[in-house]
Ligand code: HGY
Ligand code: MN
C-alpha cells in the first residue's frame with residue numbers, strides 16, 4: 001500500500017464512523033485495506049426495498065420479493081467484477097480466480113431470504129458485506145492465492161436449505177416440503193434457477209473448500225449490553241423443528257357438555273404451557289418455542305377437532321436436544337390421554353450443533369484487534385448456514401451488534417458503523433486465511 005492508498009483507506013474508514021483510526025495515529029505502512037462503508041450501507045438500504053410491506057420485510061424464499069432481491073444482489077456481484085452463476089441447488093455464487101489454481105476455494109457469504117414480517121439485517125449484512133469485501137479486493141487489485149467465492153445461500157429461513165443442499169445434508173424425501181411461500185423446495189429451487197435433478201453438480205465435498213466465513217448480526221443483546229463491537233462465534237446451537245397434531249372430535253360448542261369434549265385446541269394449549277414449564281425447569285441455556293398454532297375448523301362455535309402447532313427446540317448439546325425431544329413426547333402422550341385426544345409429533349427440520357474452527361476464531365479475533373475493534377467470544381443462539389457447511393469445511397463466524405437484541409422483527413437494526421466494522425473484520429480474515437492457509 002502506498003501513501004495515496006493509505007489516505008483513501010483512511011477517508012473511507014472515517015466515513016464509516018470508526019473512531020481512533022486516523023492517519024496521525026497509525027503508521028501508514030501498516031494501515032489495513034478497508035471496505036467502502038458508504039457503499040455497503042447504501043446497498044443494504046437498496047436491498048431493503050425488495051419484499052417490503054406494511055408489516056415488515058417479507059422476502060420469504062421463492063416469493064416475488066425473494067426473486068427480486070436475488071436479481072438485485074446478482075447485479076451487485078456482477079458490478080463488483082465477480083463471475084456470477086446459480087448452482088443447481090439454487091445458491092447464487094460469484095467467483096474470482098486466485099493466483100494458484102491448485103488451491104481450494106475460500107467461500108464467504110450469507111442469505112437474503114427473510115422470515116415473515118422480518119427486518120433488513122438478518123442475512124443481509126453478511127451477504128452485502130461479503131459482496132463489498134470482494135468488490136474492495138477487485139477494485140483495489142489485491143490478488144489472493146486462493147479462488148474466492150461469494151455465496152448467497154437460498155432459503156436459509158426455511159431450514160438452511162441451500163447450505164444443506166451444497167453439503168448433502170438434505171435427502172430427496174424432504175424436497176417436497178412446503179415452504180411459507182406455499183411452494184415446495186423442489187419447485188422453489190427450479191423457480192430461482194436451480195435443478196434438483198442435477199444436484200450432484202452443486203455438491204461440495206471435504207477438501208473443496210479452504211473454509212467458509214460468515215458475517216452476521218448477533219440477533220441477541222450481548223454485544224450491545226457489554227459495549228463490544230465484534231463477536232467471535234464459538235459454536236452454533238443445534239435445532240430441532242417438529243410439527244405436533246392433537247386430534248379430537250369437532251362438535252357443537254353450545255350443546256356438548258364440558259366433560260364430554262375431545263377438544264384438540266385445549267390439548268394444544270396445555271401442551272404449549274407444559275413444554276414451556278419443562279424447558280424452564282432445568283438448568284441450562286436450552287430454549288423451546290411454539291410459534292404457530294392452527295385449529296381446525298377454526299370457527300367460533302365449533303370445538304376444534306384438530307390442532308397443529310410447531311416446536312422450535314435449540315441447544316448447543318445433542319444430548320440436551322434428545323432429552324427434551326423425549327420429554328416433549330411423553331408430555332404430549334399424557335395430555336392426549338387426559339383430554340381424550342390423540343397426539344402425533346413429527347420432525348420437520350434438524351440442524352446439528354456446530355463448533356466453529358479454533359484457528360478461524362483466533363484469526364477473526366486478531367483481525368478485529370488489528371482494526372482496533374473490541375471483541376469477545378460467544379455462542380450463537382440462532383441457526384446459520386455455517387453449521388451445515390461445518391460438515392465439509394472449517395467455518396468461522398463474525399457477529400456485529402443488534403440494537404436492543406431484536407431480530408426476526410421489523411424493528412431489527414444494526415448501525416451502519418457496525419455493519420462496516422464487521423465487513424472490515426471479514427476482509428482482514430479473508431486476507432489472513434488466504435496468506436497463511438489453515439495448515
Ligand atoms: O431461525 C434461525 O435461527 C435463523 O435465523 N434462521
Ligand atoms: Mn433468521
Ligand code: MN
Nearest residue numbers: 122123156216
Ligand atoms: Mn440469518
